[in-house]
Amino acid sequence: MELIIVGIGILLLLFLIMKVKLNTFVSLVIVSLVVAIGLGMPLTQIITTIENGIGGQLGHLALVFGFGAILGRLVADAGGAYRISTTLISKFGKKRIQLAVLxxxxxxxxxxFFEVGLVLLIPIIFTIASELGVSILYLGIPMAAALSVTHGFLPPHPAPTAISGIYDANIGMVLVYGFVIAVPTSIIAGPLYTKIAQKLVPAAFSQQGNITALGKQKVFKLEETPSFGISTLTSLFPVILMALATAYELAIGRKITEESPMLDQVIAFLGTPGMAMLLSLLFAIYTMGIRRQQKMTTIMKSAEDAIKQIAMMLLIIGGGGAFKQVLIDGGVGDYVAGLFVGSSLSPLILGWLIAAVLRVCLGSATVAALTAAGLVAPLMTATGTNPALMVIATGAGSLIASHVNDAGFWMFKEYFNLSIKETFATWTMLESIISVVGLAGALILNLIV
Known part of the structure; x- marks a missing residue:
């Protein structure tokens, strides 16, 4: 009965978002209320559960997501992303241009974040393709593959960061495993799949593209942008801090607690996602702003613009947290865990499968991942599955088969001037490849670790 109620709730969510065109956050809260009532939760407890779900989700995520958005915007506005792209492309040369773009x-x-990276990189890709005389899609597929892999697998992106909290996974380990899986995945879905796509839809690779929707682009003079080294270091600074803290914990061979020596506690403190993002943001304010003689008011204007861009995404993630909490407090998670007790089906596969079905239905990778995590978390705990690998598997499932209900599908179609068929053969296929290869990577690592 519990699963039927959840199924009805998901159908209602689909109806509200796709047919009624109701805002996703409002739809998630309404569905959370309906499902909670259907599950027989006490009426006096329902709103508290929804508030706890939203607060718990955003309390874990707001610092990382907010600081990450500002950091990314500072790097972009200063020309750091432009410097990274042009430097690597010039160093790799035409023969290895796809690898440079990747x-x-x-x-x-x-x-x-994905949409921002896409909008920022596409004009650069178009310019480079024109200069080298290659197809824009030839460069666009590896670009989209890399952006999508980082979006689905690596903190501080919304879905992996949010579900790390649900699964109680160590962010540093998610990064370590995420990198191990993300690198080969992006190569397979990018440069390697391009060769197949060229045979499937050869006409798509002769399209000129269309970036008029992006409006007037900011023009950078290379000599006025931050250096390649400082741009790369600023972009990767939060990842470095979190990974170093995890590496230190692995090196000493024990989990750091409040009883650990002060040095251990300091290193763990600096590597926590919120603190790592705060330090990285302060570093970016200096390298991308103050060091370049930018006024603080200008730097803060970029920060304000970044926060405005993610405000609705934060609410949607909060709504996903509310739905997740209803599933947990309503006993659905325990019910699902009970169904699979003694089953040979790995929680990694189940998490991937549920996220994949929701992704196809809802379009939103973040909502799909959050809902799947709420259902599978009790089963993961009961079976002792590695939480970090659960994050990767669930994130991979949430990327599969992007189609007409996903904004990314239409962005890719319009920018590269493709037909619906060509978009399915390029964008939808590369997303599906990332999803399947990501799951395979998680299953292989699960056998090793």
Whole structure:
């Protein structure tokens, strides 16, 4: 009965978002109320559960998400992303141009959220393609693959950061495993898949593209942008801090607690996601602003613009947290865990599968990942599955088969001037490849670690 109620709730969510065109956050709160009532939760407890879900989700995520958005915007506005792209492309040369685009997009993708990275990189891709005489889609596929992989697998992006909290996963380990899986995944879905796509839809690779929707682009003079080294270091600074703290904990061979020596506690403190993002933001304010003689008012204007861009996404994530909390407090998570007790089906596969189905239905990777995590978390705990790998598997499932209900599908179609069929053969396929290869990577690592 519990799963039927959840199924009805998801159908209602689909109806409200796709047919009624109601805001996703409002839709999630309404569905959370309906499902909570259907599950027989005490009426006096329902609003408290929803508030706890929103607060718990955003309390964990607001610092990382907010500081990350500002950091990415500072790097972009200062020309740091432009410097990273142009430097790598010039160093790699025409023969390895796809690899250059992949590496540049990967680095930039860590600092910038997917849509921002796409809008920022596409004009650069168009310019480089024109200069070298290659197809824009030839460069666009590896760019999109790298941005999508970082969006789905690596903190501080919304979905992996949020579900790390639900699964109680160590962010540093998510980063370590995420990198191990993300690198080969982006190569397979990017440069390697491009060769297949060229045979499937050869006409798509002759399109000229269309970036008029992006409006007037900011023009950078390379000599006025931050150096390649400082741009890359600023972009990767939060990842470095979190990874170093995890590496230190692995090196000493014990979990750091309040009883640990002060040095251990300081290192762990600096590597916590919120603190790492705060230090990285302060570093970016200096390297991308003060060091370049920018006024603080100008720097803070970039910060304000960044926060405005993510405000609705924060609310949507909060709404996803409310739905997740209703599933947990209503006993659905425990019910699902009970169904699979003694089953040979890995929680990694179940988390991926639920996220994949929700992604196809809802379009939003973040909402799909949050809802799947709420359902699978009790089963993961009961089976002792590695939480960091659960984050990767669930994130991978949330990327599969992007189609007409996903904004990314239409952005890719319009910018590269593709038909619906060509978009399915390029964008939808590369997203699906990332999803399947990501799951395979998580399953392989699960056998090793």
């Amino acid at each position: 590496v540049a997009s990967f680095i930039i993708g860590i600092a910038l």
